[in-house]
Amino acid sequence: MAEPGAQSSAMSPPEEWPAPPHLILALNGMGSFDWDLERGRLHMDAAALRIFDVGPDEYDGRPASLSHRVPPAEAARLDSLVAQAIKDGSESYGAYFRVRHRDGTLLWIHTHGTIYRDDSGRPHRIVGIVRDARQELQLSRTAGPVTAGDRRRGHTSVVERTTAALAHARSVRDVVAVLGDAQGLSRLGVENVILGLVEAGRIQLVSEGQAGSFVPEHRFTRVADEFPMSEVVRTLTPRFVRSRAEFASCYPRLWPHVQPLNIGSAAYLPLIAQARPIGVIGLFYREECEFSTHERSILVALGSSIAQSLARAMLFDQEHDLAEALQHAMLPRRIPGVPGARIAVRYRAARLGQDIGGDWYDVIQLPGGPPSGGGRVAVVIGDVQGHDTRAATLMGQLRIVLRAYAAEGHPPATVMARASAFLHELDPERFATCTYADIDLTTGALQVVRAGHVDPLVRHAEGICRRLPVVGGLPLGLSAEFGRLDYPVTTVCLAPGETLVLCTDGLVERPGHDLDDGMARLSRAVRTGPQDVQQLADLLCTLSLSGDGEDDMALLLLRRSGTTPPDHHGTVRRHVVPGDAGGLAGARRAIREAVRAWGAHERAEEIELVADELITNALLHTDGAAQMSLALPRNGERRLRLEVADRSSVLPHREEPADSRVHGRGLLLVDRLADVWGVTSRGNGKSVWCEFLCP
Structure with missing residues (x-):
C-alpha cells in the first residue's frame, strides 16, 4: 500500500494560487474531520479516509465504522483523552495513535481537534485534522x-x-x-x-x-x-x-x-x-x-x-x-417478541471497577389481551440508588417483584405501590427511581407511572420528538417510608409509528451540567436519528462518548408497529368470566383509557356506564362469560361501537318505567345514553351492541 506521505510528494503543484485549504491538507498528508456530537455523525474527507485506509463506499458517517481500523488499546486511550478534554473544558486536544491498515501494518498518525461549545459550555461539535506521523516519529528517534x-x-x-x-x-x-x-x-x-x-x-x-x-x-x-x-x-x-x-x-x-x-x-x-x-x-x-x-x-x-x-x-x-457480569446476570436474558411493537434495549456498565449501578430494564407480557396481533405489554426502566454490588442485587430482586405484580394483572399504580413497600422492607436505606408504562398495542392506550425518574420521550411518526409530561410520585422505597403510596397515572395515546423512549439518568446527566440540557440533547438525537429502533438505540448510546462514563446507563425503546388508517383507531377486547371482579374492573378501565386515548373524553363516562351495565347483565342472566369489544369502525364518522356477546339465545327486553321493580332497567339506561342500539342473534348466542357519536 502506498503511504499518504509518499503520494503527496509526487503530486503536481496546484494551478490556482493560493491553493484551497483542502488541497493544502491533502498535499501534506493531512485529512480533516467534522464530528457532530449531538447527532453522533462524523464526517471524514477523502484524505482522512485514505489515512485510515477506508474507502468512501465503506464509510457511513458513524464513528463506529472506523473501529476496525483502530486497535482496542489505542481506541480506549484516544476515547479517554477526548472525554477528558471535553470534561475539563479544554478548547482543543492532540494525540498520537495507531491505525491498522488492510495488510496488517500499524501506522502512527496524529490528530488535533478543536472543541466547540454552546453558551452553557456544553460541547456539541469537534472539528480537526488527522495526519500521517510516521516520518516525524522516525526522525525524533534518529536525531543522533x-x-x-x-x-x-x-x-x-x-x-x-x-x-x-x-x-x-x-x-x-x-x-x-x-x-x-x-x-x-x-x-x-x-x-x-x-x-x-x-x-x-x-x-x-x-x-x-x-x-x-x-x-x-x-x-x-x-x-x-x-x-x-x-x-x-x-x-x-x-x-x-x-x-x-x-x-x-x-x-x-x-x-x-x-x-x-x-x-x-x-x-x-x-x-x-x-x-x-x-x-x-x-x-x-x-x-x-x-x-x-x-x-x-x-x-x-x-x-x-x-x-x-x-x-x-x-x-x-x-x-x-x-x-459487570453480576449486573448482566440480573438483567433479562432476552426480550420477548411483542406482536404489534418493535423493542430495543441497551445497557452500558460504569467504567470504574466495582462501581456498577442498579440500572435495569424489563419487558413484561400482561394478561387480558389477545394472543396475537397486539395485546398489552408493560415496559419498565429504573435505577436503584448506589454504585456497588448491593445496588445490583437489590435491582435484581426489585425487577423480579415488579414483573410478578405486573403479571398478576394489577394496574400500574398498584404495581408501583407494592414494589415501593417491598423495597422499603428489603432495605430501608435505599431507594429506586422507576418509570412503568402499560401499553395496549391494539388501541395505543398508554398508562405511565413515574416514581422520581426522568421523563420519557415520545417520537412521533413524522419525526417530532417531545418530552412526555408525566405526573410524578416519590421514588420507590421513599414513598413507603413517608406513607405516600398513591401514584398518579398519566394516560395518553401512542399512535402507530410512534416511539416511546425510556432511559436512566446515566445517559443524560453529567456532573456540572443541568439535567434539562441533557434531556434536550437526547431529544435532538432522537428527533434526527433513524426510524429503526435498533439503529436509533446504537446512536443514542454514542451520546455517552462525551460523558465521563462514571455512571451506568439503561435504555429502552418501543415503537408501535403499523400506520394509522384515516378512518380507524383500533379495537379493545376483553373476556370477563362470572365471579371475576378484577376482570370486570379491568374491562371498565380498558374502556375508559381507550375512549380518552381516542379523544372522546366528553362521552367517556357514558360509554363506561353502558358497558358496565351490559357486561353485568350478561354475567347475571347467562351461564357463561361475556365478550366485550369497543371499536371505531372503518368509516368516515367518529362513531364508537360497543358490543357485549354471550352464549344465551334469550333476547333482552326493555322494562317499562311504570314497573315498580328496582332491577331490570339496564336497557332503559342503554337506550337513553347510546345514540343507537340493538341485538344481533348468533348461532351460539347473541350480541347486544350500541353506538356513540363523538364530535
Missing part, C-alpha cells in the same frame, strides 16, 4: 547517536517519569497505552516495548509493539518455550540481550523475527507481584549495549514499578468484570 553517558543520564529519570505516568492507569489497557504510545517510548528511551501477561502456563502478548514487529504466531507462548520472555518468567530474573549476535546465538527460533527489525539490544524484565510472576516486559534499543550494573539496577526498579501498576490494573479489571 546516543552515547553511554546519555543513556546513563536518561535511565536515572526513567523510573520516576514512568511511575508518574502509570499513576493514572486504571486498567490493563491503560497500562499498555502508557508504555506503548509515542510519549511512552520517548519516556523510556527505547525503540519498542512489548508486554505479556502470564496465565495458566502461557504468556499472552497484550502489547503488539511498533509497526512491523508483531509476530502473530507468538501472541501466545508457553512458559517452557526457549524464548527470552519465557526464560524470564521461569527464572524470575531479568534477561539482558546485549547484541544482535547474542540474539542469534541464544534464541535461534526468535532470531528470524528479530533480524529484520532495527534492534541492537533488549532488556526483558519479570513483573512480579506477591512473589509470583504476573507478566513480563521487553524493552528494545536501537544500539547495542552492555547494560552496566547501574543500568541494570535502574531497569529492575522500573520492572518493579510497572509490576505494581499492572497488578493494580489486573485487580481493577477482574473486579469490573465480576461486577
Whole structure:
C-alpha cells in the first residue's frame, strides 16, 4: 500500500494560487474531520479516509465504522483523552495513535481537534485534522547517536517519569497505552516495548509493539518455550540481550523475527507481584549495549514499578468484570417478541471497577389481551440508588417483584405501590427511581407511572420528538417510608409509528451540567436519528462518548408497529368470566383509557356506564362469560361501537318505567345514553351492541 506521505510528494503543484485549504491538507498528508456530537455523525474527507485506509463506499458517517481500523488499546486511550478534554473544558486536544491498515501494518498518525461549545459550555461539535506521523516519529528517534553517558543520564529519570505516568492507569489497557504510545517510548528511551501477561502456563502478548514487529504466531507462548520472555518468567530474573549476535546465538527460533527489525539490544524484565510472576516486559534499543550494573539496577526498579501498576490494573479489571457480569446476570436474558411493537434495549456498565449501578430494564407480557396481533405489554426502566454490588442485587430482586405484580394483572399504580413497600422492607436505606408504562398495542392506550425518574420521550411518526409530561410520585422505597403510596397515572395515546423512549439518568446527566440540557440533547438525537429502533438505540448510546462514563446507563425503546388508517383507531377486547371482579374492573378501565386515548373524553363516562351495565347483565342472566369489544369502525364518522356477546339465545327486553321493580332497567339506561342500539342473534348466542357519536 502506498503511504499518504509518499503520494503527496509526487503530486503536481496546484494551478490556482493560493491553493484551497483542502488541497493544502491533502498535499501534506493531512485529512480533516467534522464530528457532530449531538447527532453522533462524523464526517471524514477523502484524505482522512485514505489515512485510515477506508474507502468512501465503506464509510457511513458513524464513528463506529472506523473501529476496525483502530486497535482496542489505542481506541480506549484516544476515547479517554477526548472525554477528558471535553470534561475539563479544554478548547482543543492532540494525540498520537495507531491505525491498522488492510495488510496488517500499524501506522502512527496524529490528530488535533478543536472543541466547540454552546453558551452553557456544553460541547456539541469537534472539528480537526488527522495526519500521517510516521516520518516525524522516525526522525525524533534518529536525531543522533546516543552515547553511554546519555543513556546513563536518561535511565536515572526513567523510573520516576514512568511511575508518574502509570499513576493514572486504571486498567490493563491503560497500562499498555502508557508504555506503548509515542510519549511512552520517548519516556523510556527505547525503540519498542512489548508486554505479556502470564496465565495458566502461557504468556499472552497484550502489547503488539511498533509497526512491523508483531509476530502473530507468538501472541501466545508457553512458559517452557526457549524464548527470552519465557526464560524470564521461569527464572524470575531479568534477561539482558546485549547484541544482535547474542540474539542469534541464544534464541535461534526468535532470531528470524528479530533480524529484520532495527534492534541492537533488549532488556526483558519479570513483573512480579506477591512473589509470583504476573507478566513480563521487553524493552528494545536501537544500539547495542552492555547494560552496566547501574543500568541494570535502574531497569529492575522500573520492572518493579510497572509490576505494581499492572497488578493494580489486573485487580481493577477482574473486579469490573465480576461486577459487570453480576449486573448482566440480573438483567433479562432476552426480550420477548411483542406482536404489534418493535423493542430495543441497551445497557452500558460504569467504567470504574466495582462501581456498577442498579440500572435495569424489563419487558413484561400482561394478561387480558389477545394472543396475537397486539395485546398489552408493560415496559419498565429504573435505577436503584448506589454504585456497588448491593445496588445490583437489590435491582435484581426489585425487577423480579415488579414483573410478578405486573403479571398478576394489577394496574400500574398498584404495581408501583407494592414494589415501593417491598423495597422499603428489603432495605430501608435505599431507594429506586422507576418509570412503568402499560401499553395496549391494539388501541395505543398508554398508562405511565413515574416514581422520581426522568421523563420519557415520545417520537412521533413524522419525526417530532417531545418530552412526555408525566405526573410524578416519590421514588420507590421513599414513598413507603413517608406513607405516600398513591401514584398518579398519566394516560395518553401512542399512535402507530410512534416511539416511546425510556432511559436512566446515566445517559443524560453529567456532573456540572443541568439535567434539562441533557434531556434536550437526547431529544435532538432522537428527533434526527433513524426510524429503526435498533439503529436509533446504537446512536443514542454514542451520546455517552462525551460523558465521563462514571455512571451506568439503561435504555429502552418501543415503537408501535403499523400506520394509522384515516378512518380507524383500533379495537379493545376483553373476556370477563362470572365471579371475576378484577376482570370486570379491568374491562371498565380498558374502556375508559381507550375512549380518552381516542379523544372522546366528553362521552367517556357514558360509554363506561353502558358497558358496565351490559357486561353485568350478561354475567347475571347467562351461564357463561361475556365478550366485550369497543371499536371505531372503518368509516368516515367518529362513531364508537360497543358490543357485549354471550352464549344465551334469550333476547333482552326493555322494562317499562311504570314497573315498580328496582332491577331490570339496564336497557332503559342503554337506550337513553347510546345514540343507537340493538341485538344481533348468533348461532351460539347473541350480541347486544350500541353506538356513540363523538364530535
